[in-house]
Amino acid sequence: MALRKGARRLSPVKLRLPPPALLAVFYIIFICVGAIFLWLPISHHGNIGLGEALFTSASAVTVTGLVLADTGAAFTGFGQAVIAVLIQLGGLGLMTFAVLLLGALGIPFGMPQRLILREDLNQTSLANLAFLARLILIVALVCEGIGALLLAVVFVPAYGWGGIWQAIFHSVSAFNNAGFALHPDSLSQWVGNPLVNIVIPVLFILGGLGFIVIGDIYQQRKWRRLTLHSKLMLIGTLVLILWGSVVFGALEWTNPGTLGPLGTGEKLWASWFQGVTPRTAGFNTIHTGAMHDSSTMLTMTLMLVGGGSASTAGGIKVTTLFVLILATVAFFRRQTTLHAFGRSIGLEEVVKVMALTTLSMLLVLSGIFIISISHDGQFIDLAFEVTSAFGTVGLSRGATGELDTLGRCVIILMMFVGRVGPLAVGFFLATRSVPRVKYPAGQIYLG
Amino acid sequence: MALRKGARRLSPVKLRLPPPALLAVFYIIFICVGAIFLWLPISHHGNIGLGEALFTSASAVTVTGLVLADTGAAFTGFGQAVIAVLIQLGGLGLMTFAVLLLGALGIPFGMPQRLILREDLNQTSLANLAFLARLILIVALVCEGIGALLLAVVFVPAYGWGGIWQAIFHSVSAFNNAGFALHPDSLSQWVGNPLVNIVIPVLFILGGLGFIVIGDIYQQRKWRRLTLHSKLMLIGTLVLILWGSVVFGALEWTNPGTLGPLGTGEKLWASWFQGVTPRTAGFNTIHTGAMHDSSTMLTMTLMLVGGGSASTAGGIKVTTLFVLILATVAFFRRQTTLHAFGRSIGLEEVVKVMALTTLSMLLVLSGIFIISISHDGQFIDLAFEVTSAFGTVGLSRGATGELDTLGRCVIILMMFVGRVGPLAVGFFLATRSVPRVKYPAGQIYLG
Ligand SMILES: [K+]
Ligand SMILES: [K+]
Numbered sequence: 001m002a003l004r005k006g007a008r009r010l011s012p013v014k015l016r017l018p019p020p021a022l023l024a025v026f027y028i029i030f031i032c033v034g035a036i037f038l039w040l041p042i043s044h045h046g047n048i049g050l051g052e053a054l055f056t057s058a059s060a061v062t063v064t065g066l067v068l069a070d071t072g073a074a075f076t077g078f079g080q081a082v083i084a085v086l087i088q089l090g091g092l093g094l095m096t097f098a099v100l101l102l103g104a105l106g107i108p109f110g111m112p113q114r115l116i117l118r119e120d121l122n123q124t125s126l127a128n129l130a131f132l133a134r135l136i137l138i139v140a141l142v143c144e145g146i147g148a149l150l151l152a153v154v155f156v157p158a159y160g161w162g163g164i165w166q167a168i169f170h171s172v173s174a175f176n177n178a179g180f181a182l183h184p185d186s187l188s189q190w191v192g193n194p195l196v197n198i199v200i201p202v203l204f205i206l207g208g209l210g211f212i213v214i215g216d217i218y219q220q221r222k223w224r225r226l227t228l229h230s231k232l233m234l235i236g237t238l239v240l241i242l243w244g245s246v247v248f249g250a251l252e253w254t255n256p257g258t259l260g261p262l263g264t265g266e267k268l269w270a271s272w273f274q275g276v277t278p279r280t281a282g283f284n285t286i287h288t289g290a291m292h293d294s295s296t297m298l299t300m301t302l303m304l305v306g307g308g309s310a311s312t313a314g315g316i317k318v319t320t321l322f323v324l325i326l327a328t329v330a331f332f333r334r335q336t337t338l339h340a341f342g343r344s345i346g347l348e349e350v351v352k353v354m355a356l357t358t359l360s361m362l363l364v365l366s367g368i369f370i371i372s373i374s375h376d377g378q379f380i381d382l383a384f385e386v387t388s389a390f391g392t393v394g395l396s397r398g399a400t401g402e403l404d405t406l407g408r409c410v411i412i413l414m415m416f417v418g419r420v421g422p423l424a425v426g427f428f429l430a431t432r433s434v435p436r437v438k439y440p441a442g443q444i445y446l447g
Numbered sequence: 448m449a450l451r452k453g454a455r456r457l458s459p460v461k462l463r464l465p466p467p468a469l470l471a472v473f474y475i476i477f478i479c480v481g482a483i484f485l486w487l488p489i490s491h492h493g494n495i496g497l498g499e500a501l502f503t504s505a506s507a508v509t510v511t512g513l514v515l516a517d518t519g520a521a522f523t524g525f526g527q528a529v530i531a532v533l534i535q536l537g538g539l540g541l542m543t544f545a546v547l548l549l550g551a552l553g554i555p556f557g558m559p560q561r562l563i564l565r566e567d568l569n570q571t572s573l574a575n576l577a578f579l580a581r582l583i584l585i586v587a588l589v590c591e592g593i594g595a596l597l598l599a600v601v602f603v604p605a606y607g608w609g610g611i612w613q614a615i616f617h618s619v620s621a622f623n624n625a626g627f628a629l630h631p632d633s634l635s636q637w638v639g640n641p642l643v644n645i646v647i648p649v650l651f652i653l654g655g656l657g658f659i660v661i662g663d664i665y666q667q668r669k670w671r672r673l674t675l676h677s678k679l680m681l682i683g684t685l686v687l688i689l690w691g692s693v694v695f696g697a698l699e700w701t702n703p704g705t706l707g708p709l710g711t712g713e714k715l716w717a718s719w720f721q722g723v724t725p726r727t728a729g730f731n732t733i734h735t736g737a738m739h740d741s742s743t744m745l746t747m748t749l750m751l752v753g754g755g756s757a758s759t760a761g762g763i764k765v766t767t768l769f770v771l772i773l774a775t776v777a778f779f780r781r782q783t784t785l786h787a788f789g790r791s792i793g794l795e796e797v798v799k800v801m802a803l804t805t806l807s808m809l810l811v812l813s814g815i816f817i818i819s820i821s822h823d824g825q826f827i828d829l830a831f832e833v834t835s836a837f838g839t840v841g842l843s844r845g846a847t848g849e850l851d852t853l854g855r856c857v858i859i860l861m862m863f864v865g866r867v868g869p870l871a872v873g874f875f876l877a878t879r880s881v882p883r884v885k886y887p888a889g890q891i892y893l894g
Contacts, residue, residue, distance in 0.1 A: 251820065293826045294819040324805050331802035354801045355778035358771050373741040380826040
């Protein structure tokens with residue numbers, strides 16, 4: 001009851017709409033305002049209509065990174081700055097909102113002591129919101145600042161002082177998992193550059209773990225003390241990165257369109273990068289369209305999984321996949337309860353996971369179906385593009401540029417639903433029912 | 448406990464292996480013996496090696512219908528008869544086994560009174576098995592006999608007395624959802640023939656509903672009295688057929704490779720036929736390979752769903768899809784229990800459905816992934832072929848004929864797992880735990 005009271009108190013005092021609807025409205029406003037800014041003549045060099053501006057704004061606010069035009073060539077410095085601001089608002093706004101929401105709903109998570117919004121305290125307030133937003137912003141700015149400084153070491157010698165802006169833009173884009181780059185081939189020029197191959201992935205992996213996990217690690221330091229959610233996220237991320245990198249490398253090693261012409265060192269760096277970028281980062285260092293069908297499929301499955309809850313990443317989330325597999329294994333071992341790291345996971349979680357996964361799969365399949373009706377391109381390219389949009393990844397095999405208005409609308413809708421939807425679902429997950437406590441249940445976040 | 452006792456009593460007395468393993472062994476023996484028969488020189492006209500014989504035998508026993516050679520041209524009358532026997536054994540053997548298993552495990556289902564194998568009676572015995580198998584065989588032979596007589600009206604005028612064999616073969620193939628035809632273009636010659644377009648689908652829909660549903664309808668006659676399982680199957684089948692036929696017609700109406708050149712009447716017949724055949728029948732009256740990507744995708748989703756439990760059909764089953772959707776809807780409506788037709792469906796069912804669906808999706812995706820590594824064909828064609836094999840459907844866009852040995856092995860494995868797997872899973876579903884009775888729960892069969 002205390003949990004529900006918390007949720008109720010939040011609603012009538014500060015918000016008239018239910019929080020997920022409020023979030024959706026905020027995002028629509030962000031997107032429209034962004035589109036108008038990007039449409040202004042000072043933002044671009046003449047080739048951006050309102051449709052392109054809207055698409056770019058939606059892609060930036062949802063931190064997806066699918067583009068119709070080359071960001072570096074089509075937009076002026078002002079336009080690029082608008083995009084960076086939209087990315088920061090979209091990425092951090094959602095993260096703040098998610099953490100606040102989870103806290104307001106009484107779900108415990110690892111945070112600095114002062115901020116633990118326990119259900120029995122009901123201490124959700126505007127002061128806390130401001131403090132929380134500031135804290136998340138500080139974490140983000142520190143990460144992005146360090147990232148920009150390190151990237152400047154690469155970009156300034158290559159581009160002079162303009163390289164500073166490049167370093168800032170790519171650092172912001174990376175931490176927010178936005179995938180926007182200022183070069184038409186993304187980061188392919190630096191396919192073998194160790195600094196770029198370490199700084200960019202570290203930024204988007206940190207952003208994709210989510211503030212809750214970062215806060216937990218910062219606060220607890222020791223593995224044993226981490227929450228179940230943090231442990232699952234870290235192990236899951238590690239396994240998915242290893243799987244993605246090793247299999248990508250094995251499948252593409254001799255492909256003349258991707259790894260084939262590179263030296264061994266570059267091949268290894270590229271395999272690493274292409275193995276991590278599907279966790280919804282969206283940068284690429286090789287030509288995505290030249291990938292073999294098998295590695296394309298691998299990338300699609302990784303894009304669907306995505307990163308962590310309440311992070312800058314998209315997808316159905318690592319924890320959702322984990323519960324899915326755990327429940328399946330437990331079922332065939334005839335266990336009626338799920339366990340992980342000495343904590344039990346309730347059957348209710350399983351139902352949540354199923355609802356979330358079923359809905360996600362239906363949305364992705366519907367999107368591919370609708371686009372395939374009106375477009376005659378390669379099926380796998382269309383499927384890849386829709387998956388990339390739903391997972392807010394931004395990797396592209398080139399089909400996005402060739403879509404008609406209907407196709408663009410589907411992609412915009414997919415990006416929006418892929419970004420706002422899981423949190424709306426997360427709201428249902430958190431408020432649906434009060435669990436009957438029988439054992440010390442480990443809370444994990446789904447969606 | 449009575450339920451468990453029943454399961455235990457069955458095992459040690461007559462079977463050493465657990466029933467699913469026994470079933471798998473039986474199927475492997477069927478397939479191998481069939482392969483040897485089909486390999487004999489009297490079975491074919493000279494172009495069938497042991498590999499082709501094994502593939503054909505596996506396809507027949509699993510009632511899939513994917514072929515490497517034109518059945519009518521490559522095999523002699525004897526060979527065709529062997530295939531028909533394998534189809535009958537594969538289709539009915541599994542149905543008998545499934546019904547027996549469900550009965551032995553104490554799961555109530557609609558059957559003639561004498562055969563209700565109630566858990567408190569533990570009346571599983573060899574006598575019952577023989578009676579049940581005979582009953583199912585009689586139902587099958589009556590359906591197939593009537594079907595053959597009707598089909599003879601079409602085939603005898605066209606092919607003389609040889610048309611009688613054609614009528615028998617296609618009737619057996621249809622009732623068992625096997626999809627084997629004696630013409631290289633399946634039933635395309637009769638695309639506008641009303642008799643063929645009614646008799647064949649009625650046969651495979653009846654076979655695909657399953658003996659339990661047919662028995663229930665035969666016994667109860669009135670809708671109100673049918674079991675939850677029968678109601679779900681009938682409604683689900685109707686909805687899927689309407690959806691498939693209407694959407695297929697709309698998508699292909701002007702496609703020059705499929706419906707385009709046909710008259711309006713033929714277009715309507717073909718839409719109906721192509722809308723029902725993905726419920727794992729596998730016949731076709733238009734060129735599958737010429738279908739648009741969107742209708743190919745539609746067909747793939749329908750093939751994955753398939754028909755009814757304990758039937759001659761494959762797929763994850765209609766009831767599984769129903770629970771999947773019901774649980775998702777209930778979740779978003781914040782209901783903690785599932786209801787359908789005045790009966791509740793336990794949360795345990797949801798976990799079962801999730802395990803079954805997750806495993807099926809993983810298997811299909813793995814199959815597509817493995818085949819896509821070593822084959823450079825159109826991705827959608829490879830995906831279609833694997834889906835068709837896993838759903839034991841038998842529709843083909845032509846890729847099966849071009850597969851190398853690895854690819855053929857994957858397809859054989861997919862057919863086998865798609866046929867035997869769900870029942871093995873069904874065994875787990877049925878024996879996993881004794882439900883705590885709280886309300887009159889409606890039992891439905893999953894897998
Ligand atoms: K992205
Ligand atoms: K079939």
